[in-house]
Amino acid sequence: MVKDHTFAQSDFDWQQLRQLAGEDVDFEAELLAIFLHDAEESLRQLEQAIAHQNIRAIEDIAHSLRGASANVGASALARAAHQLEQIARSGEMTGTQAQLQDLRSHYQIIWASRESGNNPL
Template sequence: MSQILDYDNLNMLKEVIGDDLKSILESFNEITPTVIDQLEQAIAQQDAPEVRHHAHTLKGSAANVGAIALPSLCLEMENMGRAGDITHAADLFAQIKDSYRTLSDAVNQYITTEF
């Protein structure tokens, strides 16, 4: 299985900001399901600008916590929204949702073992 999190980057951040990293990671796992729901609703409503917006938000927050795969999936979704063609967004959304589940588990494991 490919790497889910950039652990070297997380460990460097932990050295720099200490226990604040735990709060950042916990916030990511608390807020992200709402963003994913908003993205799913935008896809269902065929609202390309909102798809772009929510994919962009998710891309940034995933990158900030050191996610490896999720940001690139979100960039692809963001580009679909920007182009106004979200015909295949539902298929990509399934990948995003699976990637987030895996990422969330990895983030929780990191929190448990490092703090």
């Protein structure tokens, strides 16, 4: 689980986002905003799926979040989503709550970095 984690270059590949946006700074900001909105919704859905012990939903949502995160360069979030996906695929609920907290930590780091302008772009 991530605790007191500070933003590191490996957490988010800003250059990947820039390339995805075609070097258009405004489009880049829009893509990041859409990603963060969708990721926040995925985290809410994961919370509900975990509360209802819906392993299939956990696996599906984590898989989707992993792909979206990887596409925009949110490497650490993608890795954490992959871990949750693997936990769900094993059929176990043990560890899902801790992994959800890890996902939230990575999400919050990206959000804070965006808000503070603490990114290399």
